Amino acid sequence: MINVLVIDDDLALLNVMQLVLERSKELAIQPVRSSKEALETLKTKSFDVIVADYDLPEINGIALLKILRGAGDATPLIIFTGVGREHAAIEALNNGATFFLKKGEDPKTQFLELEQMIRHAVDQRILGKPLGTNRKILVDMINFSLDALFALDRDGKVIAWNSAMEHLTGVQESEILGKGDYVYSEFFFGKRQKMLVNLVFEPESEIRKQEYMVISREKDGPVIAVTRAKKPDGREWTLWMKALPLFDNHGDFIAVAGIIRDVTTTFKDVSFQEAVPEPDTSSKQPAAHVSPAQKAGLVDKLLGKATAHYKRGVHLYIVERDYHGAIAAFDQALALDDTLAYVWNDRGVCYRITGNYDEALKSLLRAVELAPDNTEVLNDLGETLEQMGIIHMDNKYLEAAIQTFKMVANSLPNNMDAWNHIGVCLKEMGQAEKSRFYFDRARDINLWKKDTPIQRKRQEFL
16 A cells, blocks of 8 residues: 655645545545645654645745755655746755646546656655656656746756747757757857856856846856847847756756746847946935935026936937946936936836846836826836846736736826736736737737827937
């Protein structure tokens, strides 16, 4: 008899799972509804296999896996993970999970596959893990990902290339598997060169030399970066990439996985030459209180000096592409009058272009505080939140972006960009069906030629 501990907070699913799996009379299922209950159960009883849902309350499946492995418990553990949770599958692999099972498929097929996984997990524990098991787990995980995802082995050869990658590049899996020497990079850059997956162990300075804007980096962990490239047909596009080294449960490096997204529209204004610059020390952000010097500056404001500084900043930003110079000019304008929402707004946009999202968000939120109904300000805040959500794969930023763009759409019902941005955010959150309504709305506005573009304050000064 194979004893299995199954952890899921969905009572109906637990009951069905127990009923189906115990029909063979060879499996004994003990259902529990939380990781805490599971840990209490494991204090007094051992199991041959543990099956855990990823989305558990308080302690999720990955956290439970880490607790067990940290305590020396090597019981085979199968993670239930839904579509859009591929990052969890990668993390589980790195922490010693045995198999993954994707929810949402046909229940009959799903439970049959789970039963087979349980039996295989027991066999592996008795006979020892067979050669190639880690690779099979990795390939299975990549193949059910909705993101365009591929993997290289330790020799730099392609071992996985999923259907989303086929759609992105137009290259079939059968054409690329087993190939190395950077052949795969041709489909993104139009030539052979190192990609982020090849630079995952390189210092950040080396990654920047390859013209990547590094967003985040963890030691021996994932690297997220954005870069511009040329397709084989010569057209430019902007690519968001995440590279993640994968290790087995002995700590040995086995492969590197790469996720790639086309974010050309979202990052159309970002400068990659500057990457993430050092903080600008040429000028200080104006203080919130009004100092005697600022009071004296009211005379200058009346003479139009604040506007003159803003005008110079706009020229540096739009014409010369000198974003740090523009920020310094905007700071001079704000030192004279810190209630100018459009100056805070353009200051935030320039910070966003240089990749300094923290400062960008501060400036844009200040602009919204001063002009809560201004569609230009709301739109730029929405674009910044959208970019942050995509960069960090964080739905809280995307949800905030959606609400912001809805405010724009409420004020300008025929603003095509607002509807399109909402669609993009929903698609990034895995809500493809829901996003179609917003994409269709944007398309119809374009077809009807009724687009109401946002009026930009900076245009008055160009």
